[in-house]
Amino acid sequence: MINNTAIINRKVQQSGIYPDIYEDNINDVSLESSRLQVFLEIQKDTMQVPFQSSSMLERLMEGIEKAFDAAIYLCYNAFSNWDWGISHSMSIRKVANIFSVSCQYVQQAIARLCVSTWFKRLSGLHKIGKFELKHHFCEYEDTPFDKDGRPAKCAMPRGEGGLFERLEAGDICWKSLVIWVLLKINSDFTTGLTEPISIAQLREWTRFGNTTICDCIKELVEAGMLEKLERRPQEAQSYQLYPKPYAKRRERKPMSERTWRDMRAMGNWRYSFNEQWRVNVATSDIQYRPNSKAPFRNASDCKKYHEMPKSIRQDFDVVVRFYADLPMDLKQNPCPT
Structure with a gap:
């Protein structure tokens, strides 16, 4: 019985299938049969x-x-x-x-x-x-x-x-x-x-x-x-x-290249157009406020990477890259004229 239990445990770990221990054909559960349970022809x-x-x-x-x-x-x-x-x-x-x-x-x-x-x-x-x-x-x-x-x-x-x-x-x-x-x-x-x-x-x-x-x-x-x-x-x-790719490729809207957008500036901070987000071009810190009366606070990872609109994040990436490429003597006023 100990040997049978060890065999069952090993097969369950390999296959994820729990056989009926009261059946007589318990030893017929093979690794090859368990492979069929996880085979996937088309990716999900x-x-x-x-x-x-x-x-x-x-x-x-x-x-x-x-x-x-x-x-x-x-x-x-x-x-x-x-x-x-x-x-x-x-x-x-x-x-x-x-x-x-x-x-x-x-x-x-x-x-x-x-x-x-x-x-x-x-x-x-x-x-x-x-x-x-x-x-x-x-x-x-x-x-x-x-x-x-x-x-x-x-x-x-x-x-x-x-x-x-x-x-x-x-x-x-x-x-x-x-x-x-x-x-x-x-x-x-x-x-x-x-x-x-x-x-x-x-x-x-x-x-x-x-x-x-x-x-x-x-x-x-x-x-x-x-x-x-x-x-x-x-x-x-x-x-x-296997699994094979989707039968039909999902249509995606082509992404246009992000260009400079003149944001409101205050020191090293650049503000989004809805005034809810701002980025520090020197440190790349991002802060958020729910409304215009609330103070800005550091945005959590969940805020930055899940709730923050992608277009705002892309605009911030452009301005941070632009600031990083500026000569040191021009970084006091990185906005192009």
Whole structure:
């Protein structure tokens, strides 16, 4: 009975399925059958991952960043505001549990990301922290944009059947996640069909061994996240990724480039046109007041990244960047004439 209980507990952890313990065929519940329960053909929800030139994934493929650091970056990006790059507060233990690694490995990766300025710590030390993520490692003018005028980002599955949900459930390891992501950004975003990619190419991008890459691909196939397509001998392998992208791309309104708007100024403060928000161009501090009679107070993260109108935030970004580019002797009056 002890052995049966151990077997049941292990299968429940692997599959999330609770079998009827009174049935005679209790030992027939297999991992293969549980895979069918989590297989998702079409993605239900997505997250935005920066890619193309100067992104974390591009620098990983160039050999500049480590694969584990990139995986930690992707994890914090998944649980962040994708417009402004502000992560949720997450404990080191929570991230370590998602990756099934020790807390020390996570702390070392975060330290490297902070030194290389991909992360800027906003709050918390050691056990828990909130970070501002850099989406593209370049000046704003050099940022790659998509056809809608937004910084280049790739939609990847989240929620049911999502990458980090499958990682936390133990269906895949973090190395398999990295390989899936690299296949994704080298695929057709409407069908999920990848370009022909060899094991040698994946080895060059990730610095994993051939055996590790083959094991990861096998794991992804067993998890229902990858399907090998037919190929000729000596040809690179193409794959079908699961879950597939949406059948029809959501139409988005093209975003026009934000230009200078002459805001009311008082010292280093610049005021929004509704007079409810103001930004300090020297420190980037943002304050809010509910009405004209109330005093300004520092805005919380919830206010800045969820309640603040996006157009006001974009206007503030323009004026802060303009102030930062001014020569020191002109910063007393940064308003252009």
